[in-house]
Amino acid sequence: MRERNAATQNGCDNPLGLLIGLAFDGRFLAAVNGEQPVLLVWDSDTALPPREPLLDANGRVNWDVSSHEGTLLDLPFIPQCVAFAPSRSWLAAGGAEIALVNPLTLERTEHPRAGGEITALAFSADRRELLAGTEDETVEVWDADAGHMLREFDWKHGAITAVAVAPDATTFAAGTEAGQVIVWDREG
Numbered sequence: 583m584r585e586r587n588a589a590t591q592n593g594c595d596n597p598l599g600l601l602i603g604l605a606f607d608g609r610f611l612a613a614v615n616g617e618q619p620v621l622l623v624w625d626s627d628t629a630l631p632p633r634e635p636l637l638d639a640n641g642r643v644n645w646d647v648s649s650h651e652g653t654l655l656d657l658p659f660i661p662q663c664v665a666f667a668p669s670r671s672w673l674a675a676g677g678a679e680i681a682l683v684n685p686l687t688l689e690r691t692e693h694p695r696a697g698g699e700i701t702a703l704a705f706s707a708d709r710r711e712l713l714a715g716t717e718d719e720t721v722e723v724w725d726a727d728a729g730h731m732l733r734e735f736d737w738k739h740g741a742i743t744a745v746a747v748a749p750d751a752t753t754f755a756a757g758t759e760a761g762q763v764i765v766w767d768r769e770g
Contacts, residue, residue, distance in 0.1 A: 601613065601614050601615070601662070603664035603665055603666050603673065604666070605666045605673075605685065606666065606668050608626065609625060609626050610625055610666065610673065610685045611623075611626075612624075612664045612666070614661040614663075614664055614675060617660065619656060619658065619659055619661075620654050620656055620657065621655045621664070621675050621681070622653070622655075623653045623655060623688065625685065655688065655690065657675065657677075657679075657681055657692070658679065658692055659677040659678040659679045659681075659692075660677050660678070661675040661676065661677045661681070662700060662701055663675070663676045663677075663701060663702055664676075664703065665705055665712075666685075666705070667705040667709035668705060668708075668709060669708075669709045672705065672709055672712075673685045674703050674705070674712055674726075676699075676701070676702075676703050678695075678699060678700075679693055679695060680693045680695065680700060680712070680724065680729075682712075691729055693729045693730070697718050698716045698718030698719075698720075698741075699717045700714045701715055701716060701717050701743055702715035702742055702743055702744050702745045702756075702757075704745045704746050705726065705747070707747070707751060708751060709726055710725065710751075711723055711724065711725065711732070711747070712724040712726045713745040713756075714745070715741075715745040715756055716742055717742070719738050719740060719741060719742065719758075720734055720736045720737065720742070721734070721742055721745060721754065722734050723768075735754075739758045739762045740758035740759045740762070741758065741759040742756050742757070742758055743757050743758060743759050751768065752768050753766070753767055
């Protein structure tokens with residue numbers, strides 16, 4: 583494990599509460615507002631671009647589907663982060679649970695879990711593994727296909743605010759609210 587202090591805050595902290603994810607090919611957009619148990623999925627192949635801003639005059643997310651032709655998915659938890667798998671076959675939303683959504687069919691599975699809220703997500707390049715950073719200072723590694731946790735790393739350096747996976751999936755990284763970056767190999 584290597585540590586160093588980060589010079590800047592990570593870009594996940596958003597005072598408006600709007601969090602978005604964009605598929606690697608640009609086809610799908612996902613948005614959550616961190617306050618409601620819903621996920622907006624917009625497909626550029628079947629829907630027109632948003633006609634109205636996603637934020638209203640008060641800085642709140644405009645969840646009126648008729649104004650942006652997206653699809654709202656009700657979730658049993660309030661999402662705190664979203665991430666697309668590189669192959670576009672999965673969209674993940676994290677909070678008290680993890681929801682995995684197929685953006686093409688909108689089929690989804692929810693995976694209850696113990697521990698603090700999920701605050702950051704990242705898929706491996708082959709989309710088999712999903713890293714989930716939590717507010718209780720851990721990083722969970724999930725099998726995205728089977729929907730179960732494979733491993734947990736307990737770093738005790740502050741809430742995890744960002745996670746990343748190297749393209750070859752042998753190196754993981756996490757950023758903390760304390761401004762530290764932790765880099766480790768997949769074996770820990």
